[in-house]
Amino acid sequence: MARWDAGRLSQQQAELVSSLFGAPELIADLSWGQMDTKVLHVRDGGTHVIVKAAGPENHHIGREITAHSSWTRPLVSQGRAARLMYSRRELNLLVFDYLDGTLVEDTRLELDEDTHAQAGKILKTLHSQELRVDDEYEAAATAKALSWLDREHRIDQEVEGEVRRRLAEYRPRPREVVPTHGDWQPRNWLSDGTAVRAIDFGRFGFRPAATDFCRLAVQQWQQRPGLEAAFLAGYGDDTRNKDVWRIDLLREAVGTAVWAYLIGDERFESQGHRMLHQALQEEPAPVRGGAGSSV
Template sequence: MRQGITEEQSRLLTSWLGEFSVVRDYSWPLQDTNVLHAATPPGEEFIVKASTTSHHIHREISAHAGGFEGLNGRVPALRFASAKAGILVTEFLPGILVEGTPAEDEPETYRQAGELLARIHRPAGESSTYAEALTAKTRAWMDRAHGLLPETYLESFERELEALQPGVVQLVATHGDYQPRNWLQDNGQIKVIDFGRAELRPWVHDLVRISPQQFVHRPDLADAFHAGLGKTVGPAELDVWRLENLNQAIGTVVWANQVGDAAFEQTGRIMVERLLSGA
């Protein structure tokens, strides 16, 4: 068994799958989660995710527990899971990652992705504390950003936070990392994978990673996405939308610096500069 898979996780895998082989290892060295493409002799294929420390396993299990009604074949189906042992098994979805392929530049990809997101966003009530908690998290990132960003930037962030008044927000079941690196393209059909950052949040949260990247200089992709989604950010969401972007930008800089991902850190810096410039 691959290094990092515990004896308990290995025992569970054997009890669930029987004899299996590892087709490919998708584990990312910057995270402590093993991600394996496994196959069994009957010809079934699975994705195995295992970790003893990552909270992403628990989030993904919870996301599947909430259900994905009507999305069979478009999102992975959960087959086995143990939150206690930190392991889950989903059915393998065939397809090619959209990121880095011609599909990443096609409006139809984004229209379908928007349609899928609208169906993933199950209503989950309202919260009077979400914005307050996210503001506190943003300030915590700011405390760790000294030396990484100019002090004038941090001062501007503080003024921005003080000016925002999101109030009560409507929550939905969000994906948490909605962008082409988590979309598959299979004979023209778009599918969504990896719900490790799923959580109850405002719907606009699922735009914070795609808007400052794929949508920049490509309004046609943004238009197609929102056409599929069926809505755009309106006046009622503007303050929470701004708050989500502030949190995402500074959080990206600090987290990427912490794990040594220089390219992602630079992405965060660009996000910060665009926000403060009014983009």
């Protein structure tokens, strides 16, 4: 007998979804095709849901479960994120309410000021839930960036050498960290033509707030004047500190360029290389101030 998921999930994952909904029907496979993550639009009678699942070695689903279990509730209450209906961490499986809308990326809304203003407001809601001072974040983030460089990649050898030099010279300090999305950009925004909504919290974690600005800063904000200002107006302030913004951007760039190469996403890899180029345009400013000035 043919399975409802057409073999996209593991047997155990598919059976669990069947036990939840009785007669699930696969409407569409919305997966990116990256890694082994599956995103399925499923219907059971008049109920539409999103089933998201991955294999046992995938760490992104666990991060997303953490985000939706504890940190997305204000967004859900505002209609800005999907309600988590069910999750099984040991099976790397989540079930969400289905959200109407289409991805903002590659549509006219990608460079729309109101879209960016809404995105800024949504992000501020997420960030504002908690603030901590982390004495170890910077050292760990730099070590992780260096570990990415130790893997196979297509970063120019001279560029790699300069990145390693700057990472080695940078002196870590305590940083204020907040709950972050980790991949805040139009590929993770939905819009129904009016309201913007957030999806894919697979890179959720506590980081400096400014790290959620990195991808926008080297993409959309450079394509159209006014988008950055609109976003910041929605967000309410600018959390970037020029003393550390370049190093934040540099570490994000390394991870993006190497990870995207390893999974074969050439478009995202190109984004990582653009981030590297921008981060290397000028030296980070001398370190000064304490934790409160470093967000």
